[in-house]
Amino acid sequence: MTLTIGLVQPNTGIDPHDGAAALAAAIGRLAAAGARLVFTPEMSGRLDKDRARLAATIGTEADDPVLAAARAAAAEHGIWVQLGSVALAGPEERFRNRGFLIDDSGTVVTGYDKIHLFDVDLPHGERYRESSAYAPGDCAVAAPTPWGGLGLTICYDLRFPALFQALARAGAAMIAVPAAFTRQTGKAHWHVLLRARAIETGCFIIAAAQTGEHEDGRTTYGHSLVVSPWGEVLLDMGEAPGEATCEIDLAAVAEARARMPSLGHGRDWTGPDPVA
Incomplete structure (x- = not known):
């Protein structure tokens, strides 16, 4: 079964209404x-590291302009949309980094809250404490689509292969990795991690990403990718903002897993701790 997918690679600013309009046009x-x-990508219509400014305007699913725009565009054009994520109000004065799968009638099929939060100190002084502003999710999500199961992740989740293997075992043939990867970590790890997750799971890995120097001061890597279940890069969008399409053949999932059936050979380790 062949499917034409589309990826949006924006340079998102801090105004969610501007971001919503740009996203709808791209769809x-x-x-x-x-x-x-x-x-x-992650934070599809608003990318803002100023948490006080974000808190002053953040809302819920019911009133988020980016989610509303994506739903309206899906219904207008009769297509499915995996909205990478938006920031929403959450518990205990923290936000939620939540992605959505939207069907061709504009209905939200399911949502996913980012499980792994980006708390790191990078060389050259970059410091991130996502957990100070966002509450983590606690549930992996794989949802049916007309073309096969789709697993949902967000950005830093990419570094945790057990999540991807769980999604594949739950029926995912495709796994979305919407991201706002830093340029520094992107250059070092983005391509190799996405290819590894595809090879390990026998899934198509589809990673729409933010790119460029943003209004809030951060810089993201771009290079939105589509990777085949055999680890081949089918699409690399480079660093320019824009959109691109890519045709994928879902039959490649079964073919890759037959050629390398490691997904079915995995074992949960219940023995003693490793020894030196």
């Missing part, structure tokens, strides 16, 4: 280009 262009399922 429309991809639909016109033949995409049946569109993927967007």
Whole structure:
């Protein structure tokens, strides 16, 4: 079964209404280009590290303009959308980094809250404490689509292979990795991690990413990728903002898993701790 997918690679700013309008327009262009399922990046319509400014305007699912725009665009063009994520109000004065799968009627099929939060100190002084502003999710999500199961992850989740293997075992043939990877870590690890997750799971890995120097001061890596179940890079969007389509053949999932059946050979380690 072949499927034309679309990826949005934006340089998102801090105004969610501007971001929502740009996202809806991009979804429309991809639909016109033949995409049946569109993927967007982490923080698709607003990327803002100023938490006080974000808190002053953040809302819920019911009133988020980016989610509303994605749902309206999906319904207008009759296509599915994996909205990478938006920031929503959450518990205990912390936000939620939540992604959504939206069907071709504009209905939210399911949501996913980012499980692994980015708390790191990088060389050259970059410091991130996502957990100070966001509450983590606690549930992996794999949802059915007309073309096969789709697993949902967000950005830093990429570094945790057990999550991807669990999604594949739950029926995912595709796994979304919407991201806002830093340029520094992207150059070092982005391609190799995405290819590894595809090879380990026998899934298509579809990673829509933010790119460039953003209004809030951060810089992201871009290079939105589509990787085949055999680890081949089918699409690399480079660093320029824009959209792209890619045709994938879902039969490749079964073929890759037959050629290398390691997904079915995994064992949960219950023995003693490793020894030196």
